[in-house]
Amino acid sequence: MITLLVAFTALWGTWSANHFGADEDREKESRERRATIYADYLGATRNYLFDQMGVAAAEGILDLDKKVAKSPSASENLAAQNRIDVAQHYLADANAKASKSRSEYERQADLVYVYGSDAAWAVQLRIQESLVRKDGKAPQLMVSDDLRDFQAVFCREASATPRDGCGN
Numbered sequence: 001m002i003t004l005l006v007a008f009t010a011l012w013g014t015w016s017a018n019h020f021g022a023d024e025d026r027e028k029e030s031r032e033r034r035a036t037i038y039a040d041y042l043g044a045t046r047n048y049l050f051d052q053m054g055v056a057a058a059e060g061i062l063d064l065d066k067k068v069a070k071s072p073s074a075s076e077n078l079a080a081q082n083r084i085d086v087a088q089h090y091l092a093d094a095n096a097k098a099s100k101s102r103s104e105y106e107r108q109a110d111l112v113y114v115y116g117s118d119a120a121w122a123v124q125l126r127i128q129e130s131l132v133r134k135d136g137k138a139p140q141l142m143v144s145d146d147l148r149d150f151q152a153v154f155c156r157e158a159s160a161t162p163r164d165g166c167g168n
Contacts, residue, residue, distance in 0.1 A: 028160070030115075031157065031158055031159070031160060032158075033115055034115060034116060034117075034120075034154075034157050034158050035154075035158035037108070037111045037112060037115050037116065038112070038116070038120065038150070038153070038154040038157070038158060039154070040108050040111070041108040041109065041111065041112050041124070041150075042147065042150065042151070042154070043108075044101070044104045044105045044107070044108040045105055045108070045127060045131070045147065045150075046147075047101045047104065047105070048098070048101040048102055048104070048105040048131060049131060051094070051097045051098040051100075051101040051102075052098050052131070054094040054097065054098065055091070055094045055095055055098050057094075058087060058090045058091035058094040059091060061083075061087045061090070062084065062087040062088060062091055065080050065083040065084045065087050066080075066084060068080040068083075069081055069084060105131070109124055109128065112124045117153065117157055119153050119157075120150065120153045120154075120157065123146060123149045123150045123153055124150065126146045126149070127146045127147065127150060130146055152166055
């Protein structure tokens with residue numbers, strides 16, 4: 001009977017050490033994975049946002065040059081035509097860059113969906129909505145508030161001991 005009790009106690013000790021240690025390992029792995037994914041997501045989001053702003057700026061320059069090109073002065077018209085050519089080239093480059101950064105942003109958003117928490121996904125959806133260009137205009141400035149909210153989720157979830165200022 002005592003032998004059985006000793007064997008059971010040893011078995012329980014081994015099982016609980018492995019079981020609880022495995023939970024800690026999984027939690028650590030999850031934090032580390034989220035830290036990488038959340039950091040990459042924030043970087044991709046900022047790149048996409050800045051690239052969209054570049055497109056909006058290029059569109060604005062092109063529109064202005066087109067208005068100047070309608071000037072009755074031949075010299076102003078020729079200079080404006082040259083600027084239009086440059087602006088169209090710049091706009092094409094800006095669109096290509098924004099397309100590439102959008103693909104990376106979407107890839108990172110997919111990883112947040114798979115590995116992130118429900119809180120991270122909810123904030124990501126708000127960011128995604130803010131990044132959509134409306135009526136040909138640059139993304140809304142409210143995306144910066146959403147980025148801060150995502151940073152708060154990142155801070156709470158990626159650290160084993162989050163600091164008090166991580167948000168609620």
